Amino acid sequence: MTDCCIIGGGIIGLSIARELAGRGLSVRVLARDASRDTASWAAAGIFPPAPEYPAASANERLTAYSDRLHRAWAEDLRAETGIDNELGQCGGLHLAGTEQGTASLHGAAVAWRAKGTRCEQLTPFDVAAQEPALRAAVEQGRIMSGLLLPEEMRIRPPRHLEALQQSCLMRGVEITSSAAVRAIDVADGRIEVIRIAGSEGGAATDTVRADRYCLAAGAWSGHLAESLGLHIETRPIRGQIALLRLPEQVLTRVVNVGLEYLVPRDDGRLLVGSTIEDAGFEKITTPQTIKRLLEFAHSFLGPLPNATLEQSWAGLRPGSVDGLPFVGAAPACSNAFVAAGHFRAGLHQSTGTAVMLADLITGRTPALDPTPFAPGRRPGAASPDSVQAYLARAAEASA
Numbered sequence: 231m232t233d234c235c236i237i238g239g240g241i242i243g244l245s246i247a248r249e250l251a252g253r254g255l256s257v258r259v260l261a262r263d264a265s266r267d268t269a270s271w272a273a274a275g276i277f278p279p280a281p282e283y284p285a286a287s288a289n290e291r292l293t294a295y296s297d298r299l300h301r302a303w304a305e306d307l308r309a310e311t312g313i314d315n316e317l318g319q320c321g322g323l324h325l326a327g328t329e330q331g332t333a334s335l336h337g338a339a340v341a342w343r344a345k346g347t348r349c350e351q352l353t354p355f356d357v358a359a360q361e362p363a364l365r366a367a368v369e370q371g372r373i374m375s376g377l378l379l380p381e382e383m384r385i386r387p388p389r390h391l392e393a394l395q396q397s398c399l400m401r402g403v404e405i406t407s408s409a410a411v412r413a414i415d416v417a418d419g420r421i422e423v424i425r426i427a428g429s430e431g432g433a434a435t436d437t438v439r440a441d442r443y444c445l446a447a448g449a450w451s452g453h454l455a456e457s458l459g460l461h462i463e464t465r466p467i468r469g470q471i472a473l474l475r476l477p478e479q480v481l482t483r484v485v486n487v488g489l490e491y492l493v494p495r496d497d498g499r500l501l502v503g504s505t506i507e508d509a510g511f512e513k514i515t516t517p518q519t520i521k522r523l524l525e526f527a528h529s530f531l532g533p534l535p536n537a538t539l540e541q542s543w544a545g546l547r548p549g550s551v552d553g554l555p556f557v558g559a560a561p562a563c564s565n566a567f568v569a570a571g572h573f574r575a576g577l578h579q580s581t582g583t584a585v586m587l588a589d590l591i592t593g594r595t596p597a598l599d600p601t602p603f604a605p606g607r608r609p610g611a612a613s614p615d616s617v618q619a620y621l622a623r624a625a626e627a628s629a
């Protein structure tokens with residue numbers, strides 16, 4: 231029998247599968263959607279600086295732990311699969327165009343420095359010197375101040391997922407796509423069997439049995455967790471992105487303005503994102519939002535006459551009420567584990583989540599205290615990382 235069956239083939243499910251298979255377990259992944267249709271594929275790939283410092287919150291500790299692991303994983307994945315996920319320290323500019331924005335950048339600078347992160351405050355003139363493509367926006371008075379975070383990193387999500395998938399296959403993981411879990415049968419406090427829609431997606435069902443199970447189904451996890459007697463909220467929060475192709479790249483760093491950003495790729499592509507929308511499970515782009523994102527790009531970079539809109543997409547982030555993901559054993563089901571609710575940081579926190587959960591599944595003591603992430607916890611007060619906090623920020627920005 232398979233040692234572990236993972237429900238979900240996004241970044242979280244695949245990272246856990248890779249880690250478990252690397253430890254010698256037989257692993258099967260069930261994924262309903264093609265990997266291109268997951269939130270993981272849709273992500274921008276921004277990794278803000280993740281320092282380790284004494285007063286770090288549980289979320290910050292998980293991010294810092296994951297950040298360290300990502301550097302090793304990027305090298306291992308390249309060696310194993312030949313795929314470069316383009317993880318690199320490109321640096322990030324954070325810009326403000328108003329007095330209020332400048333005040334909040336100032337507060338952010340104080341907070342970054344208190345964590346021991348390198349952070350340079352920039353005048354508009356400095357911003358233009360750092361990124362000449364922003365000069366016109368500076369001259370037009372659109373940029374009043376800036377911060378440079380030299381340690382900000384970026385990764386290319388589709389490349390990372392491709393590398394993970396290949397690595398999983400090379401380690402013997404069985405990945406079944408178009409496998410929609412219809413039911414999880416629980417008896418005597420254990421998962422007995424998982425029922426998946428037949429290969430045609432029709433009424434017929436196949437069954438899957440394993441020694442242990444892990445629920446890593448992103449925004450759909452909350453619903454599936456009910457079968458385990460577990461109430462976790464993984465509210466879908468939509469993000470839309472437009473992808474421009476430029477004849478030549480004009481930026482070197484990630485440019486962040488409030489909740490929106492420009493992420494340059496070396497091949498000339500430029501991601502323009504994103505939105506924070508409470509739109510249920512409707513994973514669609516809307517023409518007015520894509521138009522607004524393009525206006526945002528033009529307002530900082532000018533008309534870009536030779537740019538083409540190559541693609542646009544939407545993804546559903548799995549939000550959690552208190553801003554912490556759910557990672558650990560399901561309390562009422564002795565052979566079930568959960569890894570979900572990573573909201574805006576799932577890509578960044580995927581490596582730490584995978585290692586921590588694999589430790590719990592294989593009976594090792596995790597390097598990081600898993601208690602704050604326990605799926606059975608009573609959710610704490612909403613933090614600045616929570617869904618509510620980001621929805622409020624998004625509403626304020628659009629007012």
Ligand SMILES: Cc1cc2nc3c(=O)[nH]c(=O)nc-3n(C[C@H](O)[C@H](O)[C@H](O)COP(=O)(O)OP(=O)(O)OC[C@H]3O[C@@H](n4cnc5c(N)ncnc54)[C@H](O)[C@@H]3O)c2cc1C
Pocket residue numbers: 237238239240241242243260261262263264268269270271272273274275276277409410411412446447448449450468469470471503504505544545546547548569570571572573574575576577578579
């Ligand atoms: C626009 C956008 C930008 C983002 N930018 C960043 C970023 O810059 N940095 C960062 O760290 N994070 C970012 N994120 C967040 C990150 O993408 C998510 O936190 C992460 O992808 C969640 O991964 P996941 O594996 O939990 O979920 P998903 O990627 O959604 O995967 C869920 C998996 O579960 C499967 N599934 C669901 N239901 C079933 C079922 N019934 N049966 C079988 N399988 C099922 C799906 O098919 C899928 O394979 C961004 C997200 C979006 C949308």
